[in-house]
Amino acid sequence: MFEHLDRASLATTPTALERGPIVGGGARLWVKRDDLTGLGGGGNKARKLEFLCGDAQRVGARALVTVGAAQSNHCRMTAAAGARLGMEVHLILAGDEPETATGNQLLSSLFGAQLHFTGAAESHWGELEIAREALTNQLADGGLEPYSIPIGGSTAIGALGYAAGFVELVDQCADRLMMPSTVVFTSSSGGTHAGMLAGRAALIAAGRVVPDVIGIGVAKGVNIGRPDVAELANETLDLMQLPDVRVDPADVEVDIRWIGDDYAVPAEAGDEAIRWAATNGGWLLDRTYSGKGLSGALGLADEGRFGNSDVVFVHTGGWPALFAADGVPA
Ligand SMILES: *Cc1c(COP(=O)(O)O)cnc(C)c1O
Numbered sequence: 001m002f003e004h005l006d007r008a009s010l011a012t013t014p015t016a017l018e019r020g021p022i023v024g025g026g027a028r029l030w031v032k033r034d035d036l037t038g039l040g041g042g043g044n045k046a047r048k049l050e051f052l053c054g055d056a057q058r059v060g061a062r063a064l065v066t067v068g069a070a071q072s073n074h075c076r077m078t079a080a081a082g083a084r085l086g087m088e089v090h091l092i093l094a095g096d097e098p099e100t101a102t103g104n105q106l107l108s109s110l111f112g113a114q115l116h117f118t119g120a121a122e123s124h125w126g127e128l129e130i131a132r133e134a135l136t137n138q139l140a141d142g143g144l145e146p147y148s149i150p151i152g153g154s155t156a157i158g159a160l161g162y163a164a165g166f167v168e169l170v171d172q173c174a175d176r177l178m179m180p181s182t183v184v185f186t187s188s189s190g191g192t193h194a195g196m197l198a199g200r201a202a203l204i205a206a207g208r209v210v211p212d213v214i215g216i217g218v219a220k221g222v223n224i225g226r227p228d229v230a231e232l233a234n235e236t237l238d239l240m241q242l243p244d245v246r247v248d249p250a251d252v253e254v255d256i257r258w259i260g261d262d263y264a265v266p267a268e269a270g271d272e273a274i275r276w277a278a279t280n281g282g283w284l285l286d287r288t289y290s291g292k293g294l295s296g297a298l299g300l301a302d303e304g305r306f307g308n309s310d311v312v313f314v315h316t317g318g319w320p321a322l323f324a325a326d327g328v329p330a
Contacts, residue, residue, distance in 0.1 A: 001202055001240045002164050006054035010081055011046035011161075012038030014168050017176075017312070020281055024301035026308030030180065031283065032169055035290070035317035040080020040111060043073045043317025044185075044192050047161030048153040049081045055157050056087070061147035063088040063139060067132040069122045069264055070095035071288065071321045074152050076104040079113035089113035090139065090146070092131045094120045103324030122264040123219065125151050154191025156235035162195025163202065163236055169312065170203055170210055180211045181309035184300065186293025186316050187215030187254055188263070194232035197247045201237060205245045211312070216296030217256040218289055219263040226252040258296040264288045269295035271329035286318030287329065 015036055020029035037046035056064060064082045068075040068091070075091040082089035091108055097117040101109055108115060116135060120127040129151060136148040149158070166183075173179055187193045193215040203210050215229075226249040233247035260267025266287040273295035277283040285291040297313045300306065321327050 001167070001242070002160065004241065005051060005160060005239065006058045007050050008053035008057060008081070008085060010039045010050050010053065010084060012036070013047070014172060017169070017172050018281070020313075023298055025304045025306060027301045027306040028308070028310045029297075029301070030310060030312045031281065032312050032314045034165070035284070035315045035319060037317070039084070040077050041107060041320050043077055044162070044314075045074045045077040045153055047165045048158035048191060048195075049077060049161070051157050051160040052149055052153055052155070053081050053085055056147035057085070059147065061087065061145050063090065063144045063146040064149065065090045065092070065132060065136050065139065065146045066149040066153070067092040067128045067151050068094070069288070071104045071264075071324050073104055073289070073318050073320065075113070076108045076111070076320060078149065078153075079108040079111035082113065083111045088144065090116060090135060092116050092118060092128055092135060094118060094122050094124070094128060103322070103327060104320045106323075107320055123262060152189030152191055154189040154194070154232065156232060156239055159191045159195035159198060159232055159236040160239060162192045163199035163240060166196040166199030167203060169314070170208065173312070178310055179209055180312045181306055182212045182214055183312045183314060184214045184216060184293070184297040185314035186289045187217050188219040188289065190229045190232060192316065193252065193254070194229050194236055197229065197233040197251055198236035198240065201233070201245045201247050202240060202242055205242065213253065214300070215254045216258050216293040217254040218259050218292045220256065220259060226250075226254070229254075255296055255300070258292045258299060260292065266326075266329065267292055267295070269299065273298060274329055283315060284319035284322060285315070286321040287327065288321060289318045290316055
């Protein structure tokens with residue numbers, strides 16, 4: 001499914017699948033440790049960047065340009081990928097340049113990336129994307145041959161990383177003679193979700209038993225809806241040379257009840273989940289993504305959604321944001 005595709009070796013995979021405690025309704029929680037993908041502190045973007053950077057190398061790019069929120073994990077991991085592959089990295093970020101860099105920004109600088117602050121609000125992704133395009137054109141005019149990556153790396157090429165990641169997870173479960181009813185994870189720009197659904201559809205077409213997939217939505221600014229995710233999944237299946245395998249918009253389940261007030265605004269339930277994960281498993285979650293994502297998984301368990309089945313929470317990372325201002329809940 002993936003052998004014909006260009007891929008840079010950046011992530012440490014397969015990531016561990018750890019057993020967690022019994023949660024609401026008697027569900028058996030498992031945690032897929034995609035926070036430990038290795039690259040520059042780890043997280044879900046490492047899987048996407050393997051295919052994105054493979055493509056960048058194929059076209060002979062010498063620089064990577066990407067964009068994100070002020071504390072973007074995707075930007076931090078792109079910075080690390082550039083460091084590994086010998087490519088210059090430019091990051092377009094929301095907000096203004098802080099007096100002292102913290103968290104992901106500190107790490108992005110350490111990896112040698114150049115940070116460009118736009119002053120844009122955290123959830124104004126359209127404004128950020130325009131700034132990315134402008135900088136990409138400027139660098140191209142300067143002869144740098146930049147490879148420009150949209151927010152979250154959520155193109156069909158990036159989503160390939162989670163198609164492969166989903167196959168990895170299902171194989172890992174099958175090896176343990178355990179098949180979860182559901183895989184739950186934190187969804188923002190939709191690429192992780194699209195990739196998982198593409199991988200799931202490919203496995204169904206191959207006659208395999210697969211779990212359901214639920215994304216816990218933590219961003220409304222982008223408004224990635226069901227048709228968008230299905231379309232992205234289908235483009236991903238095209239790249240996998242499976243044009244007859246399709247994802248239907250009805251297969252896309254995004255639960256947006258756990259976002260709180262907005263993207264990157266801490267929520268009470270998310271903060272509670274951060275404390276729960278830290279004290280029940282030694283897991284590090286963040287306030288923008290994985291904390292809210294786990295609050296959704298635990299909340300759904302409490303509602304009886306999973307019964308007493310096995311459920312996998314894919315831990316997509318984000319711990320460096322704990323070391324940003326107000327990164328740890330009080
Ligand atoms: C980017 C990110 C997500 C969401 O992934 P998308 O593909 O953008 O939906 C979830 N968790 C963390 C920690 C992230 O950095």
